[in-house]
Amino acid sequence: MARYILARLLGAIPTVFLVLTLVFFAMRILPGDPAVAALGDNAQPAQLAQYRAKMGLDAPLPLQYVHFLAGLAVLDFGQSFMSDTRVSTLLLHNLPYTIELTVTAVLIGLVLGIPLGVLAATHRNRLPDDAMRIYSLIGYAIPDFYLGAILLVVFSLWLGWFPINGAGTGFWGGLYHVILPAITLALLKSAFIGRLTRASLLDVLGRDYVRTARAKGAGERRVIYRHGLRNALLPLSTGIGLSILATLSGSVAVELVFNRPGVGQLLIEAIHQRDYPVIQGGVIIFALFVVLVNLAMDIVYVFVDPRVRVQA
Amino acid sequence: MITRRKLLGTAAIATAATGLGAPTVRAANADTLKFASAASGPRTADPNRTTQGADNWHCAQIFEYLASPEDGDFGKQPGDFKPALATSWKTSADGKTWTFALRQGVQFHKGHGEMTADDVVHSFMRAKAGGTAVSNYANITSVKASGKYEVAVTLQNPDPMFLGSVIFTKNVMVVSKKAEEEKGDKFGTDPIGTGPYQVDSFEIQKGVFLSRHPQYWGEAGRMAKLQCLYIADSTARTLALLSGDIDMMEAVRAPGWIQQVQGRKSGLHFDMTAPGSFNTLFFNLSKPPLDRLEIRQAIAHAIDAKAIVQALTPMSRETYTLNPPNYPTGFAHDDLPAELRLDYDQAKAKALLKAGGFPNGFKINVNVSQRPDYRSQYLIIQELLRKVGIEVNLSIMDHTAYHDANRRNLNTLTINSSSLPPVPLYVYDLYAASGANMTEDGKGGQNYSHYGVLLPGVDDLLKQMLQTTSFDDYVKVGRQVELKIQRDLPMLGLPTLSYTVARGPNVDLGYEVKGGYAYWSFAKATITG
Numbered sequence: 155m156a157r158y159i160l161a162r163l164l165g166a167i168p169t170v171f172l173v174l175t176l177v178f179f180a181m182r183i184l185p186g187d188p189a190v191a192a193l194g195d196n197a198q199p200a201q202l203a204q205y206r207a208k209m210g211l212d213a214p215l216p217l218q219y220v221h222f223l224a225g226l227a228v229l230d231f232g233q234s235f236m237s238d239t240r241v242s243t244l245l246l247h248n249l250p251y252t253i254e255l256t257v258t259a260v261l262i263g264l265v266l267g268i269p270l271g272v273l274a275a276t277h278r279n280r281l282p283d284d285a286m287r288i289y290s291l292i293g294y295a296i297p298d299f300y301l302g303a304i305l306l307v308v309f310s311l312w313l314g315w316f317p318i319n320g321a322g323t324g325f326w327g328g329l330y331h332v333i334l335p336a337i338t339l340a341l342l343k344s345a346f347i348g349r350l351t352r353a354s355l356l357d358v359l360g361r362d363y364v365r366t367a368r369a370k371g372a373g374e375r376r377v378i379y380r381h382g383l384r385n386a387l388l389p390l391s392t393g394i395g396l397s398i399l400a401t402l403s404g405s406v407a408v409e410l411v412f413n414r415p416g417v418g419q420l421l422i423e424a425i426h427q428r429d430y431p432v433i434q435g436g437v438i439i440f441a442l443f444v445v446l447v448n449l450a451m452d453i454v455y456v457f458v459d460p461r462v463r464v465q466a
Numbered sequence: 467m468i469t470r471r472k473l474l475g476t477a478a479i480a481t482a483a484t485g486l487g488a489p490t491v492r493a494a495n496a497d498t499l500k501f502a503s504a505a506s507g508p509r510t511a512d513p514n515r516t517t518q519g520a521d522n523w524h525c526a527q528i529f530e531y532l533a534s535p536e537d538g539d540f541g542k543q544p545g546d547f548k549p550a551l552a553t554s555w556k557t558s559a560d561g562k563t564w565t566f567a568l569r570q571g572v573q574f575h576k577g578h579g580e581m582t583a584d585d586v587v588h589s590f591m592r593a594k595a596g597g598t599a600v601s602n603y604a605n606i607t608s609v610k611a612s613g614k615y616e617v618a619v620t621l622q623n624p625d626p627m628f629l630g631s632v633i634f635t636k637n638v639m640v641v642s643k644k645a646e647e648e649k650g651d652k653f654g655t656d657p658i659g660t661g662p663y664q665v666d667s668f669e670i671q672k673g674v675f676l677s678r679h680p681q682y683w684g685e686a687g688r689m690a691k692l693q694c695l696y697i698a699d700s701t702a703r704t705l706a707l708l709s710g711d712i713d714m715m716e717a718v719r720a721p722g723w724i725q726q727v728q729g730r731k732s733g734l735h736f737d738m739t740a741p742g743s744f745n746t747l748f749f750n751l752s753k754p755p756l757d758r759l760e761i762r763q764a765i766a767h768a769i770d771a772k773a774i775v776q777a778l779t780p781m782s783r784e785t786y787t788l789n790p791p792n793y794p795t796g797f798a799h800d801d802l803p804a805e806l807r808l809d810y811d812q813a814k815a816k817a818l819l820k821a822g823g824f825p826n827g828f829k830i831n832v833n834v835s836q837r838p839d840y841r842s843q844y845l846i847i848q849e850l851l852r853k854v855g856i857e858v859n860l861s862i863m864d865h866t867a868y869h870d871a872n873r874r875n876l877n878t879l880t881i882n883s884s885s886l887p888p889v890p891l892y893v894y895d896l897y898a899a900s901g902a903n904m905t906e907d908g909k910g911g912q913n914y915s916h917y918g919v920l921l922p923g924v925d926d927l928l929k930q931m932l933q934t935t936s937f938d939d940y941v942k943v944g945r946q947v948e949l950k951i952q953r954d955l956p957m958l959g960l961p962t963l964s965y966t967v968a969r970g971p972n973v974d975l976g977y978e979v980k981g982g983y984a985y986w987s988f989a990k991a992t993i994t995g
């Protein structure tokens with residue numbers, strides 16, 4: 155297994171490298187001058203020239219790329235164009251908040267989505283199934299940021315149950331601040347997980363071994379959860395992986411709406427300001443996250459389905 | 467009738483509410499003032515290195531100038547400036563040397579000792595050598611200590627508005643030389659100044675937290691603590707103010723925003739600078755038919771300034787030349803010669819189009835920033851020009867890309883919005899001097915019209931202005947520049963847009979905001995109730 159993980163990690167290096175190279179050149183092709191973004195609209199030509207020289211922006215593009223790769227080799231993402239802060243410091247400060255939000259949202263999404271999917275599958279073409287269908291439709295249709303704004307107005311502004319913004323400190327403070335943004339993401343993800351659970355479970359419940367279990371006189375609860383859901387988890391685990399990645403990307407808008415610190419908000423600001431080092435650092439984090447989640451899902455697959463064996 | 471289901475539902479909601487246990491988002495704290503600006507986090511607290519306007523808010527509480535106008539306004543003439551870290555100043559007969567007597571006994575934050583001439587010299591020289599506004603200090607030849615409490619600044623050319631053009635600019639706010647040398651790069655997050663508030667913590671995800679400077683030389687800050695917070699999203703920031711989570715916020719400069727929030731919470735105050743941002747419409751003289759005066763005049767007469775003001779009310783005010791009427795060289799409507807009044811007149815605009823060879827109007831492509839203040843103005847102008855037959859095709863892009871396009875000669879009708887001080891020469895040098903000509907390689911300046919390059923401009927007048935030694939002469943020549951620009955019309959002053967801060971009903975700022983830069987002092991602020 156260790157060899158398999160190592161091989162997968164090594165295999166991900168070209169992918170991450172390709173993504174980074176694309177981002178490096180794409181950002182520099184986009185119109186927009188980081189020097190003007192940093193020094194303001196009224197910056198004079200001499201100031202701009204001085205700033206470009208200081209930040210290495212006046213060097214030929216291939217040379218900038220070489221510098222970037224050289225830094226990357228020693229895990230140095232460089233310094234933000236907009237502040238005196240190292241990119242690694244910015245990422246380390248913001249990453250825990252994004253992980254906190256993503257993990258909480260996925261957990262809530264699973265806790266909500268799987269039972270809803272089971273309910274819909276076991277009440278096929280009846281009221282719970284129809285309700286689940288409508289819920290999914292709404293879940294797919296409402297954008298994260300819009301739902302977030304609605305929840306913010308209702309639960310924070312009107313009812314005052316949750317804070318308006320920020321991330322809080324300490325475990326309980328963090329939990330109190332993360333709940334509403336996590337619910338925003340989770341409601342939509344639970345719709346996806348619910349639909350997936352329903353489809354997967356319906357497929358399994360039609361299998362011979364389930365019929366056999368029923369014929370042997372196993373109770374309906376046992377049939378559904380022991381024989382049905384366990385086997386339905388297999389395709390579900392892939393869906394959960396996708397859901398984690400979708401939650402991560404959704405966190406960008408939600409961090410903005412709830413004014414939570416996080417890599418998403420950092421990245422958005424950096425894109426607006428053409429802060430290349432921060433963009434590159436943020437993309438590395440997201441790319442690694444994708445690689446690691448996919449790897450984790452593959453490993454989970456092995457444990458969930460004993461028929462699958464690792465061939466490193 | 468109470469059913470089991472209803473009972474369970476009610477109980478669940480009640481339990482949830484009790485469990486969460488925080489119906490009030492923020493307990494009122496009369497000792498702490500919370501202000502939120504429109505950015506995602508602080509970058510630095512070093513006034514010479516700020517790269518976003520939001521960071522100027524905490525800098526304005528931490529650092530001070532040698533001289534400054536009354537709180538809440540710009541100094542529009544030399545007499546408007548009052549002693550701050552300098553107690554007095556004098557100018558040499560040739561206007562090239564300014565000598566400042568420093569206030570004695572001023573203590574830096576956190577025991578960093580007394581401010582002396584060395585600190586002032588260091589603060590000026592570092593702004594001249596590097597930082598975010600090097601060009602602004604190019605006229606300074608030397609800054610020398612002529613005693614422990616005296617500093618002499620020598621200039622290349624006289625500058626009757628020196629107090630406004632240099633002294634009251636953030637990059638030369640006085641820093642502790644010793645602290646900066648000790649802290650190096652960390653000075654940006656642990657700054658040492660002389661202001662009424664000192665930094666307790668600088669948190670890049672949240673904001674800058676300050677407390678009263680116990681050894682402040684002047685009247686102590688009225689609030690014990692300040693929090694300069696950052697909420698980039700305008701909806702989140704607005705909700706934070708409405709909920710009482712923050713006390714003050716940078717307003718959203720979009721049509722109807724003030725009316726909307728007033729409808730949701732009564733008693734809010736809105737502090738606005740006048741003029742705030744200059745909004746200047748540059749006609750790119752290299753893009754026909756904008757090279758024809760009649761066409762530029764037609765566009766000017768087709769724009770109903772009052773409609774723009776009304777759409778952005780109460781944040782917008784009319785302006786009649788490049789500089790707004792409340793600036794030294796600006797003109798009020800009735801002070802302008804009749805032929806230079808660019809009043810809204812569709813018939814006149816159509817006649818001018820005809821005279822310029824376009825009786826049926828024309829089509830023009832224009833790049834637009836997606837920023838709400840830019841977008842609003844462009845959309846109104848598009849509609850107004852359509853009425854006289856000019857079809858404007860707008861391409862909306864993000865703000866950074868927009869400025870890049872402007873600086874590369876890719877726009878035709880360029881609006882530039884900027885909060886400019888009442889220092890006329892600075893404005894003319896920035897927008898109208900041939901030396902500031904915008905070039906296709908993006909390395910030029912902000913003269914987006916190519917005025918003085920494709921059309922004889924105001925360079926000679928600017929040279930005259932640069933040699934004046936009295937403020938009256940300076941203004942006199944400046945007003946000639948203003949009229950020449952109005953006559954040639956390479957650019958047009960659009961209605962200004964105030965920088966606006968919304969303040970909770972229980973927050974008293976301690977003074978009235980009339981003008982000034984887009985940041986101001988909280989030293990006199992109090993929270994009641």
